Amino acid sequence: MRLKHTFRLPPDISSQLDDYAARKRVPKALVVETALASLFSPDGADRLEAALGRRLDRLNRQMERLERHTAITNEMLALFIRFWLTHTPPLPDTALPAAQAKGSERFDGFVEALGRRMARVNTFADDLTREVEAAKRAQPGIDSDGQ
Numbered sequence: 567m568r569l570k571h572t573f574r575l576p577p578d579i580s581s582q583l584d585d586y587a588a589r590k591r592v593p594k595a596l597v598v599e600t601a602l603a604s605l606f607s608p609d610g611a612d613r614l615e616a617a618l619g620r621r622l623d624r625l626n627r628q629m630e631r632l633e634r635h636t637a638i639t640n641e642m643l644a645l646f647i648r649f650w651l652t653h654t655p656p657l658p659d660t661a662l663p664a665a666q667a668k669g670s671e672r673f674d675g676f677v678e679a680l681g682r683r684m685a686r687v688n689t690f691a692d693d694l695t696r697e698v699e700a701a702k703r704a705q706p707g708i709d710s711d712g713q
Contacts, residue, residue, distance in 0.1 A: 583597060583598070634691070635689070635691045638690075638691050638694060639691075642690075
């Protein structure tokens with residue numbers, strides 16, 4: 567069932583409606599109906615805005631993960647440096663060349679191990695998260711805040 571509506575249009579819009587209907591060879595009522603349906607339905611801009619919002623949400627979650635991984639890395643490095651500085655005694659001058667040679671050898675091994683680790687899918691942060699969660703499950707009296 568269709569309802570009849572009567573309305574007035576300004577002369578310039580009326581002539582545009584006449585020209586468009588004549589060019590497309592469709593009734594003016596169909597042009598008005600299609601235009602109103604388009605006006606009342608979500609248009610491309612609304613769909614684009616929704617898609618952009620979803621993408622921004624995803625980017626926000628990725629940034630939060632990056633911030634977390636950076637914080638873990640910073641804390642890990644600070645802890646290692648503190649541990650190394652407090653537990654490594656200074657070397658006498660006579661042992662320095664041998665220590666530097668051994669240090670260079672160990673650093674090369676470290677770089678190789680780092681390269682292998684970076685080629686893996688799992689990262690240190692992923693491993694650390696799994697280990698912490700496993701430790702929490704093993705100790706049922708501790709909640710997520712460690713209390």
